[in-house]
Amino acid sequence: MVPTKLFDSERRVIEAAERLAATLGSDPNHTVAAAAMDTAGRIHRAVNVYHFTGGPCAELVVLGAAAAAGAGPLVTIAAAGDGGRGLIPPCGRCRQALLDLHPDVLVAVPTDEGPALRPVRKLLPDTYFFPDADARRIVRFNKRYYEDVASGRKTSTVRHDDPIAPGPALFLFEDDEAHRTLHGTVTGVERHRLDRLTAAQARLDDPASLDEFKQGLRGHYPGLPSDAEVDVVTFTVTAPGTVR
Known part of the structure; x- marks a missing residue:
């Protein structure tokens, strides 16, 4: 049974x-x-x-199958065992391959509370990064922001514990039934302490809305301490459409 806290699209995977x-x-x-x-x-x-020579895990085979279908970057991945074993986490080799080839993929893992989705980097902390992987990057947004991002009204976002690097990226709108995406570029990433964050640094037009903005961040990131470091990410949109 998949918990309701997951998106419908994640349940389907x-x-x-x-x-x-x-x-x-x-x-x-x-x-x-x-x-x-x-x-x-x-x-x-x-x-x-x-196979006794080290045949590939299902996660690696599905990466090849997706590539053969021209899938581009993957959003979510899950594996399950036969004989009613249910959801199983990836092995170390698969974690490394996922991190290098699909660094923004969310991986389904079993927990005491039921299935959960983890960023692959959380499954392999302090790891080696393959420098020549040349993976396409994804930046996730709530689907309600599509029109604002597409029109250029929204050109920044504030993130906590969600590393985003400058450069080309595919903007993904989570659980959007139309699976709309936008091509864009992350133009800058600035790190600030939340309790010292100013309206100008947060790219807010109305300085009076700063307290409400910070409260909204704490709602999005439960337990976020006042001295947490957050990243102010600026971006531009270049073209609509999915990556192939």
Whole structure:
């Protein structure tokens, strides 16, 4: 049972992996299923290839299947085991490959409270980064901001513990049924302490709204301390459309 705290699109990925896993069991060479969603909302599916020489895990096979379909960057990935084992977390090799090739993917993992989504970087802290991976980057937004971002009315966002690097990126609007995306460029990232953040630094037109803005950040990031460091990210939009 997938908790309601997940987006519908994230539930679909987990359910796709579990449904495929439920069909396995008669062949010991294929024991794990994986599913991954791309930015267009397509779900790609694959199974592992068990072999004593080190056959690939289902997560790696689904990366290849998605690439063969021209998927571009992946948004969410999940794996499930046969025999009713349910959702399973990726192994270390898969975590490293995901981090290098799809650094902004969210990975489904089992918890005591049910399935949860984790940024892949959280599953592999203090890791080595493959410098030649040349991965396409994703910046996520709430879907209610699409028109403001697309029109240029919104050109900045404030994030906590969500590393975003300057350069080209695909702007993804989470759980948008139309799977609308925008091509853009992150033009700058400035780090400030929340309790010292000014309206000008936060790119607010009305200085009087700063307290309300900070309260909204604390609502988005529960438990955010007043001395937390936040990133003010500025960006521009270059063109609409999904990456292929």
